[in-house]
Ligand SMILES: O=C(O)CCC(=O)C(=O)O
């Protein structure tokens with residue numbers, strides 16, 4: 001009834017054998033034969049009478065054999081398939097119909113009934129799949145019969161025929177494993193006598209076979225009640241067999257056809273065959289030149305949340321100063337060497353994992369290579385590609401946006417993964433350790449489908465850095481799951497490494513992450529609730545910066561270090577003035593003006609509008625600075641008006657813990673806010689009514705961040 005049969009190698013061949021004869025013998029696996037013959041004799045009589053069903057058996061050829069048939073990217077090959085077929089045909093009864101197809105890159109969109117019907121409608125004895133592109137010998141083009149409509153060239157990846165005709169067809173074959181099967185069949189086909197005597201035709205309009213190479217644009221998914229087919233829009237046909245030949249593979253179509261994912265059921269198999277978890281050993285590598293912050297972040301994640309579960313996490317920190325490829329390869333190697341290592345999990349710098357069950361979920365899916373879907377907030381950037389273009393680069397698949405935005409959830413076979421993935425260690429060892437280590441220079445292309453990789457290799461890029469594991473690419477499919485949300489992809493292209501706390505500057509690039517880290521945890525709560533009043537009229541306060549936010553700003557300023565008293569001649573001040581010079585550093589001096597303005601717009605303006613209904617501010621603010629009070633430096637600020645419509649005054653550290661004294665006193669009301677809480681902003685009108693002073697700091701150091709907003 002359609003379905004997908006996959007084997008982890010390139011050279012597995014699958015033969016369907018529809019039994020449409022009157023024979024009562026069932027060709028099957030030996031150990032079942034006796035039992036099946038009895039059962040089938042009875043069943044077949046009943047079925048034939050009432051239902052007229054077809055009987056099938058299938059044989060996988062070449063499974064476990066070494067493939068000597070070459071590699072289509074380098075030279076024509078595939079002769080091994082003909083050798084296998086020729087041998088297999090010897091034992092088949094003459095009245096059978098045999099379907100001979102490649103295996104791991106093939107999906108069935110429908111079953112044998114439809115296939116046989118279509119075969120019989122051709123009125124030929126052997127039908128080959130057709131291709132758009134001629135291969136391997138384009139000089140033979142003229143010899144091909146012309147067709148009015150449809151594909152003209154023969155593809156050997158799929159054909160169907162009666163046993164005697166197939167036998168005749170391969171009788172002359174004496175080729176070697178690495179000779180071209182396609183050339184052999186082509187020569188038979190273009191020979192008019194042979195074509196006639198064997199009675200061969202091509203499935204020009206893809207009624208049975210759809211080869212995808214050179215034809216991707218012709219095929220769309222057709223969703224019908226509870227099932228999915230491929231539709232060839234060029235010929236308006238519904239092919240039964242879809243073959244991702246050449247570099248195309250079947251990732252996209254295979255994710256749906258015939259019932260893998262439907263609108264009615266969602267993903268049908270995603271929760272089946274889950275691997276139970278027990279005592280697993282997982283190797284992890286975090287790859288990249290992390291800022292100290294990010295390393296801490298990741299360490300925190302694993303140590304606090306998973307410290308006891310995952311004993312063998314090894315973080316290679318920035319002090320080792322290695323690049324991400326080296327780090328990843330170190331990890332690969334460590335896992336391969338350690339016989340207990342069952343899975344290898346690789347995470348690059350830009351990935352922020354938030355789902356504590358990530359490893360569990362990935363392991364349960366029991367796939368050779370699987371990644372959690374990680375997206376960049378508000379963008380369509382992810383850690384996977386939905387499709388590959390013909391030349392092996394990125395192509396957007398029809399469903400990419402739906403998957404990224406989780407309108408379709410499931411476990412998706414994709415041609416390209418990067419930045420974060422989990423690989424079964426057995427795959428690493430068995431498939432990869434042998435010899436096929438490819439390496440190439442494109443930093444992002446760390447784990448790609450082999451055809452992609454081979455393209456890269458063949459176009460001769462510099463290949464020093466990143467190991468590509470060829471066999472993984474050969475037949476091991478890669479998956480990405482969006483069954484859950486896992487985390488975010490940080491944007492790093494504008495990540496500057498010039499500051500002490502570079503993450504502070506990420507408010508534009510990575511706003512979600514920035515907010516989570518630097519904005520006070522109660523900010524949104526306060527926004528919803530009533531503003532908190534202070535004892536002083538028209539003075540409010542609210543939490544705005546997190547403790548980390550305060551600390552980072554102070555540390556950034558101390559790191560910059562150029563504290564100075566300003567005044568009206570201060571060249572740092574443009575478009576405003578400080579009535580009372582303070583010992584301070586301005587945001588402009590550390591290049592934080594744009595970012596600070598964004599903080600005011602995003603987190604202060606909404607509060608202001610709540611406080612003064614109808615007052616909308618653009619938060620124009622030329623004066624944003626951090627003031628430092630010390631008993632022996634600048635202990636206080638004498639009474640003054642601010643040159644502002646309103647002032648934001650954020651406490652960056654804590655009274656009693658960090659300093660004694662301090663606070664802000666409003667002289668007209670003879671009232672003060674004496675112990676502003678760390679991370680909280682004091683907000684007050686700047687002129688006339690709110691004549692104020694900074695109270696004396698008697699011990700320690702007090703820091704505040706001040707903004708004069710006007711208007
Ligand atoms: O010390 C305080 O809280 C007041 C600071 C202040 O008024 C200013 O910087 O303009």
Ligand SMILES: [Fe+2]
Pocket residue numbers: 640641642647692
């Ligand atoms: Fe002031």
